[in-house]
Amino acid sequence: MEFLGFLARRLAWSVLVLVGLSVVIFVIARVVPGDPARMALGPRASLEQVTELQEKLGLNLPLYQQYGRFVGGLARGELGQSLLTERSVNLDIRTTFPATLELVITTVIIAFLFGVPLGVAAARWKDRWPDNLVRAFAIVAAVMPTFFIALLLQVLAGYVLQILPTTGRLPTGTDFQADITGLLIVDGLLKGQFHVVFEAMRHLLLPALALSLATMGQMARITRASMIDVSRQDYIEAARAFGVPDRVRLFKYQLRPAFVPPLTIMGLEFASLIGGAFVVELIFSWPGMAAYGIRAITQKDLNAIMGVVMVSGLFFVLVNLLIDVLVGWVDPRIRIRGRRA
């Protein structure tokens, strides 16, 4: 019951953030630039053409009505038409988003799989060489520009060693329709086409690794700090005094509460992860939302830009909602206290 209340508060909260987000995006896209119709048609379009497009898009209405239409559309999950391709932005995003999602999920898995154990090792051997190594790695990983890591990995693994593919999601000419979830690995498994799964993983490895390094370092850093924090608690001291074996103490009593900060940070990291995905997708010719977004940006396709930014924001808010629920489950104290610190 108490958990439901917590869930309801968090949900209301997310809706509020999304409303705010929609206002910000609306202001950027509709109020700041002047006339979107003129921008879409270019300087040589006639006045009639501009007025026609304005009427078609509702740009002649007062701002609050325009905002109403925009939000109404959002509520129906309708992002409007692309000003340039005249296709629905929904369709465009629906076809490109799964590729981005697959990349980001893989990235998070890699970051957790390596980051958390690295942090535990650093805490276990605090101030000894494993600790120093992990800390140095975390700092360098944090300040490496994502595009720089991506280029380095591409050159090293792709060109010099020639062990991994450096572009796209599958080898060209692969006959496979990812029409169930859009995620190649999942759809490949569902359809029992294991060679597709294998190829998809091979293609994912480099981009996901490039994107995950910074987060991995961050995870290691936070896990380390939080493990050390927890190890100073009385109950850990007690466990030590009772002679509970090191390994049991470390993994059973220390890791669970120490797991909360990395999880929470993961949620915040998502914003920079989505931004980084833009860069990585460009470098590895990944057919995701970034390529679409960048084209929209260079061609000033406002509806598409608003769509991409809104979907990125929505993604971020949903992930954080999920993480809060997860954290509430891992650490019951948080459910009672309400919001996470």
Next chain:
Amino acid sequence: MSDLAALSNSFQNWYRFSRNPTAVIGLLIVVVAILAALLAPHITPYPDHVGAIVDFRNRHQPPSAAHWFGTDNVGRDILTRVIFGLRVSLMLAFVVLIIAVPFGTVMGLLAGYFGGWTEIVIMRLTDIALALPPLIMALAVAAVLEPSLMNAMLAIASLWWTWHTRLVYSMVRQIRALEYVEAAETLGASKVHILFREILPNCISAIAVKTSLDAGFVILIGASLSFLGLGIQPPTPDLGTMVSDGASFLPDYWWESLLPGSAILFVALGFNLLGDGLRDLFDVEDVR
């Protein structure tokens, strides 16, 4: 505190700082980068290579004694352009932080001290800003306005203040309850006095740490923006643009892309190590 005591205190601080090798390395890197950027026209080997100069006979030269970092695809000296590129990166970090840090700090002070509606409005605003990836926000703004360094900086600054607001807010919440603040209130000190003379000084060290760490990250975001083609426009040298231009000549002419990339890494690393060092010095554990 007497002048002598203050002096001895700062010597002690410097001593503790200088015992921390990473912090000293960080400080060195930052100082070198800033000096190089300021003195760029005087110390670079080919200052005229900053503009749209073309020297096709010397294009794609590997690093050598004449060109330490090699030359690019139109024959310009890359070291020269990297040093001038530092100017852009540092300027970006400087302008963003000089807007974002004071604004964010004041907002955090207000939200933390007054509570109520002030707190609700400000803190909800920071939540919304957190939901926007800064790079994508900057991209969107750069797209809607003209892609220029100025617009990019404004876009980044318009989100960045929220981090400082959150930091200061959480500190003020703790400080507000301390007895000395209560004492000042009882004595009838003005709100402005309490906020800026009683509470703010206790937040300064944490803000300094965060600002130093931030400088590195703002440089990274700026570099990503120009890597995507939405930063400063050519022919002004910009590190991100150089990496992206050079990337099409990988792996054969690796220096054209990887050396400017290393320069970004170098500066960002400097600010980060410095921030880490300051954090140990000031003993403010939880600032990231």
